[in-house]
Amino acid sequence: MRSMISVRRKSAKRDPAPSRVAYRLNRLWLTPEFHRFLKLGVPMILLTGMIFAIFSDPLRRETMHDYLVELRRSIEERPEFMVDLMAIDGASDELALDIREVLPVDLPASSFDLDLEAMRQHVESLDAVERVDMQVMAGGILQITVEERVPAVIWRSRDGLELLDADGRRVAALMRRTMRPDLLLVAGDDADLAVAEALQLARATGPLRHRMIGLMRISALRWDVLLDGGHRIMLPETGALPALDRAVALADAQRLFDPGKVARIDFRNPDRPILRLADGAVIDRGRVEPIDVKD
């Protein structure tokens, strides 16, 4: 007797046993190393693969790059980061103009675009600048603090007149000597290398100060002190300062540089100073008293 409604039954009961493959896969799944690999390794591999796939297309890479550059630009050009003004302290007007001219910056500019170190070196390469500090202050001001070189001597070189500081570094060119009558005049090749000595010598001239025209470097070795009236004191290479002291004392005491007496004092050998008489001074030769050089 069959039931009227045929209920389709499976011929055999389902086998509860896992197949060999299912069993092995299940065991594999329960292996901790495999589990870890699936949970960590596979996502990482997929992620890396996706990133590679996305960035292997040059067009997409360029779009991404452009977008990033644009993003950077938009941040950099926010008004908070813009520099509008340049303030220069401690420089003469002339130098300030020079600095403004020499700095290749068009203000307003973003502070991200300013390479302060390069600009500093740029400004320091100017002759008249000894030291410079740059900083971007709040409110968009580029503060430049300059320490100028102080001219100490005028150097009459083959190329013309130049102002040098106490270290012999060039400060600026000079049109005429009379523009800076207060400064010492030096001349001769390589005179800029011995400016410090020249300044010492100039200070040591004492009573002859008002008669001194300047110092002349001879053969890049030693100094001559030039006085008005064509007088000249020739100094040795070494020990120039004591030699000058003695020459000045001698000249002052003996009034050697009165007109028509001595043309030049030769102290190149300090042990044996030589006087060259001026023309027409020979007549008074007998009146010359002996000089005790050992004194």
Added chain:
Amino acid sequence: MSDLYQSQRAMRNKRQAAMQRGVIAVLDVGSSKIACFVLRFDGADLHMEEEGIGSMAGQSSFRVIGAATTRSRGVSFGEITAMHETERAIRTAVQAAQKMANVRVDHVIASFSGARPRSYGLAGQVDLHDGTVGDTCVARVLASCDVPDYGPEREILHAQPVNFAVDHRSGLRDPRGHAGNALSADMHMLSVDRTPVENLLYCIKRCDLNLAGIASSAYVSGVSSLVEDEQELGAACVDLGGGSTGISIFMKKHMIYADAVRIGGDHVTSDISQGLHIPMGIAERIKTFYGGVHATGMDDREMIDLSSDTGDWEHDRRTVSRSELIGVMRPRMEEIFEEVRAILDAAGFDHLPSQRIVLTGGGSQIPGLDGLATKMLGQQVRLGRPLRVQGLPQSVTGPSFASAVGTCLFAAHPQDEWWDFDIPVDSYPARSLKRAVRWFKDNW
């Protein structure tokens, strides 16, 4: 013999490796169900070293983290008859237990009930050269036991030293350090048929598992069901399984005898099926719901519907009284107990100081069975349930899981077996050295 010695040693090493990894599975391949437990070993066992607690103490070192059971297929009389069916059943159980434990197991310790176990008592004696028992003496005395001819196609499943005696002081558990002239040992050896063991090994190997130990389920049921004083004073454990009934006798905490009756609960079911003309499935269901061995007047009035699906209305609407069912079941149970009685008599169970009999296994749940057993086996019968172990689900704490739980204890703390001792070194090289010395003496 040394072949088996080596393979048993290899299994012990695998067990050590599994303990190191901390996870091991136990598998009870029975005729009616296959149970798989996953054990986690963590931390040292605190009570292991204490004196007098013995082999039961290993239970505190592990925890059952996965348990699964499935209907057995292809196993009859505790032996595998259909390899692939059994393999699938093992796979089912192992996978379910792994899923519950959420861990992969590689090592498994198996127990099975069939393969016609047979016990042998072995005795050996050696002279002590230096007057005290050293470490190697134990191995020597075990090696000196004269192994009986247990037959071809047989394997040794267990070989446990049960007693040591130095001179005439017997009953020593650990003879090392004792002073005396002669050391003798008694060893209990259990041999089983080779083919069922090989079939089981094949099935387990097909499941990608390493076998880390193998045990007779009669033995492990006794380990889990007998309480400590029963093991000490002497008791028999009767494991009423599906296809076979295992008997193990314990004395001084050692198994001294084991055997099996090849009748079990499945035969009761088949009797019901034949007697009442119903399918096996329904017979099994009726047996578990209404079964019993002692009929009363009340049982005559309790009618059981025998629903079946033949299409014959008269046949499908039959009823039987419960006493009729009991009338079918009781002779079979009596037959089982008669066999058990015969085995106990053969083993000399009457001479033991205590004659406690513990019934366990799924068949022991038949109501009134203890009364029947009392009549047939002796007065001291009780129903045994396996020891409680940590983490065991409630559903698998019944007496049917006695051998599975016992296998857990066996895995955690196995008794010393013969292969746990090193082979004595004096077998070949020493003799040849002696021969060389003698040759020198003879010639000069």
